[in-house]
Amino acid sequence: MLQSAFILLALLSISGHALAEADDAVHIVGSSQPPTDAQQLKLWLTISARKRFLEVSWKNAPSREGDNVLLTAEDPLSFEQRAATLGTPLASFQTNSEEGSGSDEEQNVAYVPINGYTTPASSSSSPEPSKSNVFWVANGGDTPIVAAIKPSLAAQWFTTGVPFDYVLSCNVTAQSSCYGYWASYIDASGKILAKTCVRAYPRWMTEMRDKLGELRLRDLFIPGTHDSGSYRPNFDPLLRESIVTKYALTQDDDIRGQLMHGARYLDIRVGYYRPSEEKFFIYHGITKQRPLQEVIQQVKEFVLETNEIVIFGLKEFPVGFGKNLGVHRLLVSYLRDQFGDVVVHPSLTWRSTLNDIWRRQQNVILAYEKDQMVQEFPQLLFGGVEQRWGNVQTWSSLETHLRFINSYDISRFSSRPVVDMAELTPETWGVILDKHGGLRKMSDNVNWRISQLYRDELGNNANIVAADFIRGTTLMETAIDVNRRKIVY
Known part of the structure; x- marks a missing residue:
């Protein structure tokens, strides 16, 4: 049985990636070569x-x-x-x-x-x-x-x-x-x-097209933001922080700013607010944040200007959706009307390369975490990406989680992207009692460690890494370094 398992893994590896041989070393296409400047200042x-x-x-x-x-x-x-x-x-x-x-x-x-x-x-x-x-x-x-x-x-x-x-x-x-x-x-x-x-890194994908064009999104190191729509324009935490904002806001840049600074995966949590004229909003838990229309408009304007590819990951649907699919259908129709022609057609599948996507002149992948809706709208929706969430409150636990999910990662043989959720999560009573001092303090305690962990150890095999307050990390610089060393044949 064990021998059969290893044979299966080998076949999956070969079918998912061709093998490249250079300097007597065998490398998997899509993996990264060792850095040549490891000792450089x-x-x-x-x-x-x-x-x-x-x-x-x-x-x-x-x-x-x-x-x-x-x-x-x-x-x-x-x-x-x-x-x-x-x-x-x-x-x-x-x-x-x-x-x-x-x-x-x-x-x-x-x-x-x-x-x-x-x-x-x-x-x-x-x-x-x-x-x-x-x-x-x-x-x-x-x-x-x-x-x-x-x-x-x-x-x-x-x-x-x-x-x-x-x-x-x-x-x-x-x-x-x-x-x-x-x-x-x-x-x-x-x-x-x-x-x-x-x-800023407004065009890092297109600028590296000669290197990355024949790779899949699953092959790249991609920076992402956690709870991407949980921001407030012109918000100063030193002047306006409250117990609500301490645990509700997760980013300092709006969506445009996140994309301009390199994020290509957006974690979108949509809620349905019936009393409002604008029905769909971004939510963080039960806390209403930005109108979905605002978020979509910023994504659309960005990709039309830069030709970058963005994964728009919709998940959880925390408020107003209920158990039936009626509100989901309204949301999918809304997404189709708002995004229009920039949506990547799912017939390309996750196995498509960046060049395949660019040739279609489409840029936004709607990754929807609801299988029934993906089956009902096969012309619009990709299946959701896999979020690997630790649900932990300390750095030692988060580090253990991130190392574990990257140590023997069977998902790398799949074309479906995966996201390492590289942030701390306060428990309910921790929020009520303000035990952790807020998400900003929690982020400051781990973002520099996350940066070093992926930069020095996990980056070569990681796919998408999403963080709170991403401007406190070096994930984008790691993406440039790791992706530049990708093996392509």
Whole structure:
């Protein structure tokens, strides 16, 4: 029996993916080659959820005397030192601060995963303020430096005290790339060893079409957002947070912003609100959020402008649907009327490649988690994607869940996409008693760990990864790196 099982797995593997042989190594098409720059210094910029502070992280840093990570509001081309009576202040927290994403009640700020598991470093490893009487300037002094950090470890995730204004994100267009802030790792002479920026990814699929066009969506690493429609425009959590918003909101960008910054899987929970003229709304549990029409319009405008492919994953239907299919039929008709010609025809199936989809000049896949409706509307609906949800409240439990579902993943032999739900879920009484401090705090405690876990270990075999407050992760950068190394024949 066991031998038959292994034969079946081998046949499934060969039928789902051709085998490619190079340099005496056998690789599965759609898998990723090992990175050639694994030891290269890398730098990332993210945004915390609670206070929307910029976060700087790095790996493979030399951490030599005189090294600095400098944050600027313009692209720095050069750095030089100038004399001053006081040094450039560090935008830093004390090691007992609770505001950093690299911290929680049990740990200090400055620690990194060792062998995949979190291990605290000594408090002496936290970045220290500069006592030098010189300071750095960028671009001959024309570009101010807004924060400076002295790296003390080869890999760190550091929350600065620099607030990010989401008005900057609202101004992003389909032509945008870097904007707002840049982070540079420099040595004692001012040489830039690595640089990154706050960045939009409006066309990452189409820009990688030559590489990814003959792969299926199941073969890609795709960033996604959890409860994608749970946002509020122009919402400032420092001014307007309440017990409701603490546990109802899961994203800081609207749908357009999420797509512009790289998300290609949207987790859509639709409810039916009969008393309203606009009947369909996004819900988070029983909490009504944005009108569905608003969400659809932003998706439609985005794909028409960028030609990107988006999975619109409809599931749960938490309010107003009842046990019969009447409201579902109304919703499907509404989706058909609103999306129009951009809906991908299900005859392509999940086995189709990106090029197959692009050739049809269609961009939005309606993945509907209701088998009866998929059978009733075969010209409109794909079957739902599989969400692998841990329903856990701590990082250790979430890490165990994510490792488990990726350790021996039989679903990779299927063409149906799967989603790793990489977020914490508060229990009911935890929400009522505000035990967890809100979803923003929970996200800040895990998003940096999720980023490192998928970047360093799970990314090569993962498919879709959905997170709360995705701007606090490096999932998009991981997607670019992993997908660039995909094997295609």
